[in-house]
Amino acid sequence: MWAQEVASVATEFLTNLETYVATREGYESIAELRLAANRRSLGQLLLGATHMQSDNLGLTFVERVQSISTNLPGYPSLMRAYGALSKMSVMNEYLTHKAHYMRGGEGGMSRTAQYLRYCMAQMEQLRMIKIYRTPVMLRNACSILTHSLTVILAPYFVHAGKCDAGVEDAGFGPWCPAPYVMACLWVLITTLLLNVQDSNEHPLNMLGVDDVFLNLSEEFRDVIADARYQAGSIPDDGSCFDQWRMQFDAKWRSAATD
Known part of the structure; x- marks a missing residue:
């Protein structure tokens, strides 16, 4: 029927x-695929494959991209x-x-x-x-900032961890637990957001x-x-x-x- x-x-x-x-x-994106096609010709030149062949340097950039895409x-x-x-x-x-x-x-x-x-x-x-x-530079910038700010903000957490005299009398000693909690929350939240971005x-x-x-x-x-x-x-x-x-x-x- x-x-x-x-x-x-x-x-x-x-x-x-x-x-x-x-x-x-x-391949993560079309940009990575095109980058791989461009690196293929440069790598062959560095390895000394200067002879022109139909499957190597004889292919144009568009043909190399199409060859990778079909595979x-x-x-x-x-x-x-x-x-x-x-x-x-x-x-x-x-x-x-x-x-x-x-x-x-x-x-x-x-x-x-x-x-x-x-x-x-x-x-x-x-x-x-x-x-x-998402553009690769934007994703790399987010990853670099997430990992670097954890180290950059470490002195702030150390400085904020010193308690006042009144807090020392409360039984916490010279160091307060709040900055440690702040540091853990900072790492947890930024890492979760970075993983959410990667998953999406x-x-x-x-x-x-x-x-x-x-x-x-x-x-x-x-x-x-x-x-x-x-x-x-x-x-x-x-x-x-x-x-x-x-x-x-x-x-x-x-x-x-x-």
């Missing part, structure tokens, strides 16, 4: 999209997801031809094209969320409790199962499509006569 074939292709698309989004690529673990799943979208596009064109329409926007067929366009747009948005990272850089890898867990294929199967249960028996492809086309033809004829 036509609907079952479309549902199968849509499930294939969602499954591969989930796999791609949750796969760790080995990433999530690349096959991404290509299969694009392939599923291509299948749905071909099926949409075939359905338009079967309806005896000359263009995809006739007879309400533009709805399927819009659905396909939205699927592509949402996939690209998820891909951008997966590969986007990968919101879709499904490793942390705060990550976005995608279960699109199972949700889609549940929706299809509920639709089949509510609709009862679904007619075959030909009769279902003919009834749908007859209804639209009747509406168009009535609108033309008015």
